[in-house]
Amino acid sequence: MDELIFIQQDVLPSLMRGLKISLLLIIPSGVCGLAIGVLVGALRVYGNRWVKAVTNVYVVIFRGFPLVVQLFIWYFGLPHIGIYLSPYVAAVVGFALCSGAYHSEYVRGAFHSIKRGQRLAAQAIGFTTFGMITHIIFPQAFRRALPGCGNELIYLIKYSSLAYMITCIELTGEGKVIASETFKYTEIFFIVGFIYLMLTSVASFFLRRLENSLRLPGFDHYGL
């Protein structure tokens, strides 16, 4: 009984406060990350030599550095050159840029999977390159990239927990604070884990619904 009262009165309110911060981290990072990923993915396919080189370097760095190291650079490193970011802003910037690098891989693969004939047909009726990408190639590529990008969003939900490392106290951070006060690590982190599981389940549900609503007859069934 005591346990339940303790959880209701002390644990849940803090965790809910943390959950709110987590959502405030995840949603803008997810949206910006996807936008960066689509843009960078497109540039890596359709850009000129220099644009390709610059965007490839971006992806190599942001996929190659551990995320926590990136966050440390944004939060602890930048002040040395006079740029001060709040823990929250540093976390969102770090998540969005890292997520964007991963998204761009899925998007690039999806762009490459669109047959050359689609491009030729669009050019043949007078589309500009930009019009062809936005109206013909992207609507198809987006459908192909969606499962991968969805996966990246699920990852983002979980790696948002790294924000507490740069003192942005979100769900995991709140959990750690109460756990160290009460020494009830097992119970509290089990609840924290369960809340992340709920978040990823809800995200998966909506991603699946989105995939289904975008499904077209005969597109991407690969003969199944």
Added chain:
Amino acid sequence: MDRVNDVLRVENLAKKYGQKEVLKDASLSVKHGEIKVLIGPSGAGKSTLLQCINVLVTPDHGRIWLEGREILHTKKKELHEYRQKVGMIFQDFNLFDHLTALGNVEIGLVRVKKMNKQEARERAVAELDRVGLKDHIAKYPAQLSGGQKQRVSIARALAMDPRVMLLDEPTSALDPELISEVLAVIRALGEEGMTMIIATHQIGFASDLASEIIFMEDGVIVEAGPPAKILSQAECARTREFCAKLTSLY
């Protein structure tokens, strides 16, 4: 050199891939309502010639005139406008896979010609009706037969009001039974006076319809002339040999 009366004229188009010359100084012209048929073995350069004509493949050199005006295809705006006036039909249809038959015909009108939606829809329905597909406008490419797909692609090209149509082996990817429905549509276009350049192996159809047959091999236009002459009394031995084989097959 009657550049004024030609709908389309190309001179000395050439294309090299690495060391391989796939098109060597090809020149041809079509007048209004004429139908020129390109024949020749695979790899002869027929596709490359057609794709160089509307600059889907950038020719290494050569000049292009449409309705007496030279097209400077290095200028993007000019190129995009030129391509709207040159309809292209591909061997494997290349319908936009994410759009219905109607969407495929409509999108060029709305996005390229900036026509309003209502007008574009009416025009697209009319073009699909013209190729006998009024009952299939809501279907996606995967739900159409090969012949129907090719007819949608013809409707898509026609909607742009092309001055000339280029058809790159329009029936080569089709089952024998579906070939005739596509040929009927092309024949009807010819009868309506559409100017066309067609690469095909359908020699019977070609000899009925063509104003001139052009035989190509190894990237070179070997010989051109009226169907009767090319098919039975060609000057070049290689043309005679090729035509004899085609005639016995098709």
